Amino acid sequence: MTFPSRRLSASNHDRDSSGMTYVYPVVSRRARGVSVGINLNPNNACNWRCIYCQVPNLKRGGPPPIDLGLLETELRALLTAMVHGDYLQRHVPPEARRLVDVAFSGNGEPTSAREFPAAVALVARVLDDFPLPRAPLLRLITNGSLLGRKTVQEGIRCIGDRQGEVWFKIDGVGAETTRLINGVDLQPGTVLRRLRACASMCPTWVQSCFFMLDGATPSQDALERYLALLGSARDVLAGVHLYGLARPSQQPEAARLKALPSEWLEEFAQRIRMTTGLTVQVSP
Numbered sequence: 001m002t003f004p005s006r007r008l009s010a011s012n013h014d015r016d017s018s019g020m021t022y023v024y025p026v027v028s029r030r031a032r033g034v035s036v037g038i039n040l041n042p043n044n045a046c047n048w049r050c051i052y053c054q055v056p057n058l059k060r061g062g063p064p065p066i067d068l069g070l071l072e073t074e075l076r077a078l079l080t081a082m083v084h085g086d087y088l089q090r091h092v093p094p095e096a097r098r099l100v101d102v103a104f105s106g107n108g109e110p111t112s113a114r115e116f117p118a119a120v121a122l123v124a125r126v127l128d129d130f131p132l133p134r135a136p137l138l139r140l141i142t143n144g145s146l147l148g149r150k151t152v153q154e155g156i157r158c159i160g161d162r163q164g165e166v167w168f169k170i171d172g173v174g175a176e177t178t179r180l181i182n183g184v185d186l187q188p189g190t191v192l193r194r195l196r197a198c199a200s201m202c203p204t205w206v207q208s209c210f211f212m213l214d215g216a217t218p219s220q221d222a223l224e225r226y227l228a229l230l231g232s233a234r235d236v237l238a239g240v241h242l243y244g245l246a247r248p249s250q251q252p253e254a255a256r257l258k259a260l261p262s263e264w265l266e267e268f269a270q271r272i273r274m275t276t277g278l279t280v281q282v283s284p
Contacts, residue, residue: 024106025082027092033100036090036136037077040066040119048109048143049183050171050254050271052209052245055107056082061181063108066115072122075102075252079130102127103139111146117155124267138164138251141207143182147194153201160202167207167241168198172218173225180213188225192232206230207241208282210265214259223268239279242269246283259284 021042028035045051045061045171051168071198080266088097102123104110113119124138129273138159146152156166170191171181178186210218230240245259 006030020074020078023078025078025083025087025091026101027096028103033096033098033199034082034088035100035139036075036082036102037068037106038075038102038104038110040104040110041106043183044089044107046108047145049251050125050209051181051183051251052107052211052257054247054250056250058251062112062252068115068122071119072100072126073261075126076129079126080217083130083132087241093229098131098134099136100281101137101139103141105139105141107207109143110146110220111149111152111155114177117151117158118264120155120158121196124158128149138162138181139167140164140202141167141169142198142203143169144194144198145184147197153197156198157199163205164205165203165205165238168195169207169208170206170229172222174222174231176221177225187242192229195229195233196236199233199238203238204236205238205241206233207243209245210260210268211245212260214256215258216279217260219262223271227272227275230272230278234276237278239273239281240269241283242280243283276281 012122016113021261022039024037026035027033041063042058043064044055045059045063046055047060048061049058052094078087082099090098105164127136127138140156140159143248149157159166172178173188173191175185175187178184230237242265244262244265245257248254249257265282265284270284272280273279
């Protein structure tokens with residue numbers, strides 16, 4: 001299989017960069033290397049609508065049926081090029097030339113795919129055929145909204161059995177905040193219940209995007225609510241990923257958003273550490 005010649009960078013996560021339907025490589029700031037993404041939402045449909053989302057033509061909804069055979073073909077082709085070929089040398093900056101994970105992420109909520117648990121099992125089986133001195137982690141990046149589904153739990157348990165991890169999106173706490181940022185009304189108790197359920201099945205990190213909106217930093221009240229939720233789950237969490245805006249939003253609110261200074265994120269990370277005792281990683 002021939003891949004496009006463009007080089008990867010942390011500032012561009014174009015899902016079409018590989019010329020494939022379901023599989024795409026990115027340089028991940030948070031994973032600190034090359035991440036092979038699994039996109040189970042090739043129709044750009046998601047059950048949330050986050051105002052900072054970089055997916056163009058985002059729409060509300062779920063994915064079409066997944067062609068698992070094509071997914072396997074694409075994944076084997078890209079892993080072969082990376083592990084046995086010169087893909088990393090040709091496409092990746094020297095400091096990021098290591099395969100760190102295979103992550104279910106993409107252009108929408110991956111757990112909304114009916115085939116999600118089958119796709120997880122497929123990816124795990126394929127990874128077994130590419131033994132490396134340092135095996136890439138199996139990851140799920142999710143908004144956690146479908147944790148109540150037995151099929152979603154099956155897929156998450158499979159990731160946990162593989163010593164993988166979940167990155168659970170929490171960008172704010174309280175219905176007004178989640179309605180503004182994520183386009184959904186979420187009560188803190190609901191988020192906490194889902195978060196604890198996820199952590200009981202697989203090591204779980206909270207991942208949170210913070211930014212300026214209409215020229216203002218997040219309010220102290222909003223930050224206190226966020227800290228309180230983390231405090232209520234700190235006994236089950238692996239840690240927290242804080243990140244900022246590295247790529248432009250493709251949503252109508254894009255002009256209202258601005259990246260926070262890295263100093264703000266570092267100071268808030270330290271506040272989380274001091275308040276909760278959790279490990280915090282920062283990607284400005």
